[in-house]
């Protein structure tokens with residue numbers, strides 16, 4: 001048995017680890033992207049949003065008398081590193097990166113939707129407010145990536161067909 005606050009704290013810590021992973025992935029993608037400036041700019045914007053989200057989550061955990069989990073945090077970073085390294089070996093890195101980014105954002109959308117319900121269940125209006133502030137940023141990033149994916153694929157294919165070495169990233 002666990003009381004509503006215990007679930008809420010647990011899921012807030014999951015969300016914090018997820019945002020640490022997001023930070024690592026976005027930084028890795030941004031640092032490697034050279035020839036897709038619009039995508040890079042959007043990633044940098046979301047990186048700033050992600051850092052703000054971490055601060056909001058830290059505040060929620062702090063109010064609940066908890067703190068981010070070092071262990072979950074570490075696991076997230078190792079996974080992000082693996083993904084970043086994996087992406088670097090692919091010639092279609094920019095396409096795979098945009099697709100992975102979209103999937104990750106949708107995971108975040110589901111997480112915050114669940115967290116809002118959990119916070120409501122626990123009667124924690126401040127956490128509801130924080131998560132309702134974060135959720136639209138994730139929805140918007142997912143929407144942007146999906147909307148721009150066809151253009152990224154088209155640019156990649158035409159550059160690749162010309163044998164240009166700026167296609168990959």
Ligand SMILES: [Fe+2]
Nearest residue numbers: 105108138141
């Ligand atoms: Fe995000």
